[in-house]
Amino acid sequence: DIQMTQSPSSLSASVGDRVTITCRASEGIRNDLGWYQQKPGKAPKRLIYAASSLQSGVPSRFSGSGSGTEFTLTISSLQPEDFATYYCLQHNTYPQTFGQGTKLEIK
Amino acid sequence: QVQLVQSGAEVKKPGASVKVSCKASGYTFTSYYMHWVRQAPGQGLEWMGIINPSSGSAYYARKFQGRVTMTRDTSTSTVYMGLSSLRSEDTAIYYCARDLAAVGDYWGQGTLVTVSS
Numbered sequence: 001d002i003q004m005t006q007s008p009s010s011l012s013a014s015v016g017d018r019v020t021i022t023c024r025a026s027e028g029i030r031n032d033l034g035w036y037q038q039k040p041g042k043a044p045k046r047l048i049y050a051a052s053s054l055q056s057g058v059p060s061r062f063s064g065s066g067s068g069t070e071f072t073l074t075i076s077s078l079q080p081e082d083f084a085t086y087y088c089l090q091h092n093t094y095p096q097t098f099g100q101g102t103k104l105e106i107k
Numbered sequence: 108q109v110q111l112v113q114s115g116a117e118v119k120k121p122g123a124s125v126k127v128s129c130k131a132s133g134y135t136f137t138s139y140y141m142h143w144v145r146q147a148p149g150q151g152l153e154w155m156g157i158i159n160p161s162s163g164s165a166y167y168a169r170k171f172q173g174r175v176t177m178t179r180d181t182s183t184s185t186v187y188m189g190l191s192s193l194r195s196e197d198t199a200i201y202y203c204a205r206d207l208a209a210v211g212d213y214w215g216q217g218t219l220v221t222v223s224s
Contacts, residue, residue, distance in 0.1 A: 001169070034207065036152075043202055044144075044152060046212035055212055087152055091208040094157070095168040096142070101151040 002026050002090055006099030012107040017078045021102045023071045023088035032092035035064055035073045039084045047086075048073060080106075109133040111203050111215035118221045124191040127218045129203030136184035137161040139206040143177065143188045145199040155201075158186055193222045 003026040013019050023033065031051035036044040046055050048064035051071055061076040075082055083106050088099040114128040129141065143155040156167040158177040165177040176189040186203060198221050205213040 032208065038152075043204075043214040043217055045214075049210060049212075053210075089152075089154070089207060094166050096154045096157075096207065098144075098152045098154060 001095055002029060002093055002097055004088055004090055004097050004099040006088055006102055008102060009100060010103045010105065012105050013078055014107045015078050015080060019075050019078060019104065021073045021086055021088075023066075023073075023099045025069045025071070025090055028068045029090045029092035031067045032090055033064075033066070033071050034089045034091065035062075036087045036089060037082075037084045038087065044087065078104075109205065109211065109213045111205060111213055113201075113203060113215040113218045116219040116221070118223065119193050120224055121194055121222055123193050123222075124189060125193060125220050126187055126189040127201050127203075127220070128185050128187050129215050130183065130185045131205070132184060134205075136179075137181060139209060141177075141179075141186045142204045142207050143175075144202045144204055146202070147196070147199040150199075153199075155188070160186060190220075193220075195222050198222045 005024045007022050033051045034046050035048040036046050038044045047058050047062045052064045063074050065072050083104050086102045110132045112130045117125050119125050137160050140157050140159050142157045145153050155171050158165040160179045167175050174191050179186045200217040200219050202217050203215040
């Protein structure tokens with residue numbers, strides 16, 4: 001199985017900060033990766049698909065990059081509604097696998 | 108518009124089985140695979156498996172093989188996830204999600220399954 005190692009597991013930041021979350025795949029997955037945001041009590045919502053494509057309706061402060069084994073999600077200027085938990089998901093190979101999650105908290 | 112509507116919450120005893128449904132609408136049911144993802148309380152997301160609604164073939168994560176069965180009913184555009192030999196660790200919210208590799212992002216509202224004696 002492909003392991004997705006996500007870091008950091010938690011992050012404290014302030015409104016307006018730039019933050020970066022990383023996912024590392026245990027083997028190459030091309031660009032078959034999505035980034036999800038989840039708020040308490042809600043289903044996950046995809047922000048980025050194909051590693052770097054912005055999902056329709058998602059603010060442009062979110063961006064993704066990477067290919068192969070290293071991927072990043074960047075939020076350019078944190079807004080209050082961005083405090084949530086973020087996950088990466090590889091869909092290159094079965095079983096598809098999520099990263100462990102990054103909880104983004106207000107400093 | 109695309110909608111995935113899941114069945115309601117369930118409470119089961121250890122050793123029992125559960126079957127969660129996910130009714131799709133707003134698109135051609137057989138054109139997109141359906142995934143099942145679960146989330147235990149306070150934990151991360153866990154991918155369980157996938158079903159091809161057109162053929163009925165399914166792939167299950169190794170952890171669930173032997174206990175999970177994913178099926179579909181094309182006449183009602185509904186997919187089902189059955190989980191047997193339930194234990195307390197299966198207490199979780201179970202989500203269906205349409206084709207996680209496709210451009211669109213559609214999830215059911217989630218179904219809480221509680222396993223308790």
